[in-house]
Amino acid sequence: MSAVIDSGHAHDEHRPDGGIMRWVTTTNHKDIGTLYLWFSFTMLLVGGMLALAIRAELFQPGLQFWHPEFFNQLTTMHGLIMVFGAIMPAFVGFANWQVPLMIGAPDMAFARLNNWSFWMLPVAATLLVGSFFVPGGATAAGWTIYAPLSTQMGPGMDLAIFALHIMGASSIMGSINIITTILNMRAPGMTLLRMPLFVWTWLITAYLLIAVMPVLAGAITMLLTDRHFGTSFFNAAGGGDPVMFQHIFWFFGHPEVYIMILPGFGIISQVIPAFSRKPLFGYSSMVYATASIAVLSFIVWAHHMFTVGMPTAGILFFMYATVLIAVPTGVKVFNWLTTMWRGSMSFETPMLFAVGFIFVFTMGGFTGLILAIMPIDIQLQDTYYVVAHFHYVLVAGSLFSLFAGFYFWVPKWTGRMYDEKLGKWHFWLSMIFFNVTFFPMHFLGLAGMPRRIPDYALQFAGFNEIASIGAFGFGLSQILFLWIALKVTVLGQGEKAGQRPWEGADTLEWTHLPSPAPYHSFDEQPVLG
């Protein structure tokens, strides 16, 4: 303990100079984590504005603001920016900040590579956002960029392909870094089954990323050559098959959705025990459940393609495999609930988001089960039911877990407490407006409203109005979050946080490091007894 604080003082003079070059050249995991988090929040706001442009158009039937082509660009870019620009980098930001602190490592294993993994992302974001301004505009093929739509579009599609290549490279490099850090740099005595669950979930997520991001790179490379070099991978006239794109894409795409939720599971598994003042119930079953989800994620991809046409045996296989995922996920939800059971609970903002997460994420999980049943999926494919489902798991799942993690760890990062009152406001506004936005979409989907269409039949007007009002409320609530975050990080307001502001938190960053964590921590590793 004292050794750590000493090394913190000893290294304070090594803190790099201020100014922009500090951030451009930094090799420090905390700096890079901060960069990731601000970048992803910026992207969240950009993607959010696109979402609001969509909801404005859908407020009423008929065409109000946008041409249908531009509407499709909005939905496509909203998806791409949120998935690759907001959610994924945010989790990598948490990994950067927290993994070294939680395993007692001095930094990430490859510090310079870590810097480059981040600085690729603004390049990719520039290409993506810039693609709105090239002739023909951004790609409008949907975030899944299915062939043959995506083999026909203009230069915006090429920019999106290159942006995906770069973001994929960034993810692979980031994952190699995280996986190596976890495997090689744990404090002596921290065996694999003593690692905090956030570290475990990131270990498995990094493995998934390294396994599937190259497959996406392959798929979009084939798209690129089909577009410009005369190959026929996705062209039946040349002996190829557009359906093959969907198979390759979803072989990436399904693990990808777990990539976006597993680290969130990890955050929730840190927050719930801390505010229940009890150890996590069923730690090892949590680890095995995470690993099972990761393994199953590779054999369920075609449940996204039930309406494409498949042999019955294939449909049955993918249907049963998908339903099987409910088992490890159920283990997780059960363990979180059991951790809270008879705990001495308190409901500060991180806990509110965590409990809210369990509630809404589980709803998203249930609609996922419903969609996994092929006869129902045939009816609901490409309706707003699907939109409701994946926003329940992605917004109320991934995004809420990110908020929980931010409120939980920001005292350790800045040495100050966030504004608890505003934090609670942020939670309740987000929770209520989230449900106002997305709950009606279940009904819209069940009634048959198709997604990715700027206009709709008159009978859908009521629920769409409600959803649009909710969306604007949700968007404004995030401006409140921006203010909370600015206050505690940039402006340095808020009461001072002690080393361990959450009495139930027991991982290394709380037990061994002061708040704020020194610029260089764990130069000498703690030894776990």
Add this chain to the structure above:
Amino acid sequence: MSDRAQHYYVPQPSHWMIFGSAALLCMAAGAAGWLNGWEPGRYIVFAGLAILAFMMARWFGDVVRESEGGKYGRWEDVSFRWGMSWFIFSEVMFFAAFFGALYYTRLLAVPDLGSIDNKLLWPDFAAQWPTAGPVFKDPFTPMAAWGIPALNTLLLLSSGVTVTIAHWALKEGKRAQLALFMLFTVALGVTFLCFQAYEYGHAYSDLNLKLSTGVYGSTFFMLTGFHGFHVTLGTLMLTVILARCLAGHFKPENHFAFEAVAWYWHFVDVVWLGLFIFVYWL
């Protein structure tokens, strides 16, 4: 854990990475322009490649200096080993996408095009491999396996042997043998690439087999092309290692850069075996 040093080497802030990002921006934006008929695009791509080469030379130069300066101990060495292993795994998955496309096409897509469902559309199409699809009418000859490709298999397998002999020599401190067998390995790699270039020329001029020759041409050229690109990278890496051997780098007990490149070379070798069997032979 007792064999690890107390301090892990964390490098100072570095300027090279931002050059890499600038290079990627130039390459991606330039390529998107170039592909869509914007003339300056190509020059921007070349500028990006130049910046990337500069960045890699300076960055890796730093790493080599740190390594030779004794900054890395056993602990850092394990990191490099994990890092390289996972990188090669990511490369395996990249090739898996293209092999997957090949299997999918041969086992599902092409038989489906010849099935009864599609008889109305393409009554004359016979579902057999190789094919350029139902619309493509230009006759072409598929690439035979037992000419240059078999020779290339021999070349690459031999290069796997020579790089292993070089490794033994390095571990026993026989520097002359090390340099000689590294030179053999590089020469075998270059010869492989020359043969492949010849084969491509032969395909285009004599066999009428092109990238645009339907799905056979697509899978053939993309798989062998990406493999050839990796052989090129591997040969460059081997050349750098050869130069470092000649400069007296590496110790018998500590030479992971050498091993990393050897691993990469074996990976390229294994991919080729897959190519030889599934693209050329079967």
